[in-house]
Amino acid sequence: MTATLQEARRTSASRLLGALALAAAILAALCCASLLIGSRSVSPSAFAEVLAGRGTDELHTLLWEVRLPRTLAAVLVGAALAWAGTLMQGMTRNPLADPGLLGVSSGAAFAVTIAMSWFGVRSATGIAASAVAGAAIVTAAVLALGLRGAASGTKLILAGVAFSMTVSGVQSAITLLNPRALDAMRAWSAGSLASPNIGVLWQTLPLIAFGGILAFALARPIDALALGDDTARGLGSHPFLARAGTGIAAACLVGAATAIAGPIGFIGLMVPHFIRPFTGPNTARMILIGTPVGAALLLVADILARVVLWPGELPVGVVAAALGAPVILTVLRRRA
Amino acid sequence: MTRTSHPQSSPPVAPTQHDALPSPPGARWRWAAGVALLCAVLLAALAAGDLALSPSEVWAALTGTANDFTQTVVLAWRLPRALAAIAFGAALGAAGSIFQTLTRNPLGSPDIIGFNTGAYTGVLLALIIIPAPGFAATATAALLGGLAAAALVLLFSSRSGVGGNTFVLAGIAISAALGALNTWLVYKTDTATATASSVWAAGTLDNTRWELLQPVLGALAVIAVATALLVPKLRIIELGDDLAHALGLRVSATRLLLVGCAVALTAVTTAAAGPIMFVALAAPHLARATLPRTHPTLAAALTGALLLSIADWIAAHAFAPTQIPVGAVTVSLGGVYLTLTILFRKR
Numbered sequence: 001m002t003a004t005l006q007e008a009r010r011t012s013a014s015r016l017l018g019a020l021a022l023a024a025a026i027l028a029a030l031c032c033a034s035l036l037i038g039s040r041s042v043s044p045s046a047f048a049e050v051l052a053g054r055g056t057d058e059l060h061t062l063l064w065e066v067r068l069p070r071t072l073a074a075v076l077v078g079a080a081l082a083w084a085g086t087l088m089q090g091m092t093r094n095p096l097a098d099p100g101l102l103g104v105s106s107g108a109a110f111a112v113t114i115a116m117s118w119f120g121v122r123s124a125t126g127i128a129a130s131a132v133a134g135a136a137i138v139t140a141a142v143l144a145l146g147l148r149g150a151a152s153g154t155k156l157i158l159a160g161v162a163f164s165m166t167v168s169g170v171q172s173a174i175t176l177l178n179p180r181a182l183d184a185m186r187a188w189s190a191g192s193l194a195s196p197n198i199g200v201l202w203q204t205l206p207l208i209a210f211g212g213i214l215a216f217a218l219a220r221p222i223d224a225l226a227l228g229d230d231t232a233r234g235l236g237s238h239p240f241l242a243r244a245g246t247g248i249a250a251a252c253l254v255g256a257a258t259a260i261a262g263p264i265g266f267i268g269l270m271v272p273h274f275i276r277p278f279t280g281p282n283t284a285r286m287i288l289i290g291t292p293v294g295a296a297l298l299l300v301a302d303i304l305a306r307v308v309l310w311p312g313e314l315p316v317g318v319v320a321a322a323l324g325a326p327v328i329l330t331v332l333r334r335r336a
Numbered sequence: 337m338t339r340t341s342h343p344q345s346s347p348p349v350a351p352t353q354h355d356a357l358p359s360p361p362g363a364r365w366r367w368a369a370g371v372a373l374l375c376a377v378l379l380a381a382l383a384a385g386d387l388a389l390s391p392s393e394v395w396a397a398l399t400g401t402a403n404d405f406t407q408t409v410v411l412a413w414r415l416p417r418a419l420a421a422i423a424f425g426a427a428l429g430a431a432g433s434i435f436q437t438l439t440r441n442p443l444g445s446p447d448i449i450g451f452n453t454g455a456y457t458g459v460l461l462a463l464i465i466i467p468a469p470g471f472a473a474t475a476t477a478a479l480l481g482g483l484a485a486a487a488l489v490l491l492f493s494s495r496s497g498v499g500g501n502t503f504v505l506a507g508i509a510i511s512a513a514l515g516a517l518n519t520w521l522v523y524k525t526d527t528a529t530a531t532a533s534s535v536w537a538a539g540t541l542d543n544t545r546w547e548l549l550q551p552v553l554g555a556l557a558v559i560a561v562a563t564a565l566l567v568p569k570l571r572i573i574e575l576g577d578d579l580a581h582a583l584g585l586r587v588s589a590t591r592l593l594l595v596g597c598a599v600a601l602t603a604v605t606t607a608a609a610g611p612i613m614f615v616a617l618a619a620p621h622l623a624r625a626t627l628p629r630t631h632p633t634l635a636a637a638l639t640g641a642l643l644l645s646i647a648d649w650i651a652a653h654a655f656a657p658t659q660i661p662v663g664a665v666t667v668s669l670g671g672v673y674l675t676l677t678i679l680f681r682k683r
Binding site for chain 2: 096145154155157158159161162163165166167168169170172173176177190265266308309312314315318319321322324325326328329332333335
């Protein structure tokens with residue numbers, strides 16, 4: 001009996017490793033594609049030359065100072081959003097939970113708008129701090145409302161969407177009244193990786209790392225919560241600490257991601273749905289596999305954003321919405 | 337308790353203009369207060385601006401006894417915008433009331449279920465295909481786009497019905513997808529089209545002039561008459577399909593006509609002023625809370641006119657000299673209202 005169980009564990013572990021390797025390979029290929037594709041496309045042979053240390057200065061600048069930071073930002077933001085989405089879906093037991101749909105990204109973006117237009121914040125630390133503060137406030141509200149039982153499931157999602165709409169209205173009013181702020185954040189407010197703020201990227205790296213570690217640490221308590229608070233307590237986990245930890249992790253991850261790239265929805269929604277068939281409802285595995293998958297998904301969206309209007313480009317948030325809407329509709333149909 | 341006699345609990349008699357329902361005492365005063373408030377907002381809209389006028393000066397201009405300059409300012413510049421706010425607000429409020437009654441869903445209003453986004457897609461396509469479309473072409477495109485979006489939403493929520501939150505979520509998903517399509521279209525077109533469409537997309541009454549307003553008001557008047565004729569039947573449908581059948585009403589045909597009227601009201605307004613969110617959603621709720629419930633659609637039209645007039649006044653004057661689009665005001669105020677409604681609605 002134990003032997004079969006162990007064997008089953010081993011096979012599922014090897015399947016997991018296989019899936020992880022496959023996802024990592026796809027991610028690596030997408031990273032290369034992201035370096036090569038854009039308004040000025042680079043041929044693979046030219047890329048090889050640059051790697052070998054030859055190639056023109058112009059190509060060096062393009063690859064290492066424009067495309068590489070952009071690719072790095074996509075990988076970081078994609079992974080952070082996937083972690084946040086997995087944590088939120090696991091904790092709220094709501095298949096539509098997503099930092100974008102719950103309004104957390106909008107909260108972060110709103111805080112940055114206020115900080116930039118009213119308090120003249122321009123420093124990377126200031127932007128990151130205000131984004132995390134905004135994300136934390138909305139996450140706390142979501143958790144409080146969800147816990148009170150007053151608002152669960154679809155109600156919470158609807159409220160999140162309504163909140164996002166409000167924020168977009170207020171943001172457009174603020175930016176119209178304050179043209180200097182408008183210039184600073186026109187591209188950012190639609191969710192864009194076109195010119196990620198490198199300073200913000202370095203500032204938020206510890207936050208993303210902290211959020212990721214917390215996410216892995218929280219995987220087991222979240223699985224225990226699925227059995228109900230009483231059983232979870234019986235298994236030795238603290239439901240309140242698990243929820244508070246999830247809130248902190250989500251606020252750090254979403255705040256950091258929004259500070260880098262602006263509000264990007266739907267990535268956190270899609271990733272858990274894509275990987276659950278391979279991982280089962282095991283949060284630790286979902287977070288592990290979700291890392292390369294989330295990064296790859298945002299890279300795909302970013303590459304599409306550069307391709308569909310070539311040589312111009314779309315904000316990546318728009319592409320993510322177009323990819324994510326069918327997933328919502330599928331979830332709704334499956335539930336109905 | 338004076339306000340318990342709403343249509344659901346009343347005997348199944350078609351309410352007509354001379355109402356068969358017992359009007360609660362004070363009903364007339366509530367209506368009168370609503371109309372008086374609307375007149376006050378209208379006066380304020382005519383009086384405020386760079387040239388601040390006193391109420392007596394406005395009155396003189398309206399009756400034709402003021403000097404030429406004041407006449408021009410009030411009648412040619414400010415009156416069209418104020419009238420547009422009232423007419424569009426009333427149209428949106430009435431349409432929202434019809435949609436919410438037919439879907440039996442307090443969130444089932446055209447702005448929530450993707451109609452506005454679809455109408456924008458239609459207008460964008462019209463701007464791209466036809467060089468300089470007139471109002472008729474824009475309105476038709478908005479109508480077709482809105483209908484297509486609504487049809488998609490209905491298709492995706494067919495299994496769960498239109499009464500629940502799934503319907504609203506399907507609308508949100510379709511809106512997100514269409515919004516992405518719209519952004520792509522705006523980026524794809526030339527600068528002139530993009531500028532024209534982005535002014536429209538904000539939802540604004542800034543540029544309302546008589547010559548543009550006349551065809552819109554004409555179209556709205558025709559649809560309003562048709563709606564007024566059909567609305568008494570809506571009260572019968574409200575009693576339930578079976579009872580309505582038993583009372584001799586052709587339920588499906590009537591429902592289709594009513595949807596047609598509501599869609600046309602929204603589409604004409606959207607084509608003229610751009611997508612103005614949340615008036616259609618909030619006006620029926622506000623009407624139920626403040627006005628007698630004997631004529632819900634009329635009451636929603638009145639509160640809609642009030643809401644949009646006040647929002648437009650804020651858009652034009654609260655941040656003077658900068659004008660912000662009225663769409664931004666309604667989204668900001670209505671969004672707060674919607675968030676709180678969803679969270680604290682008792683189920």
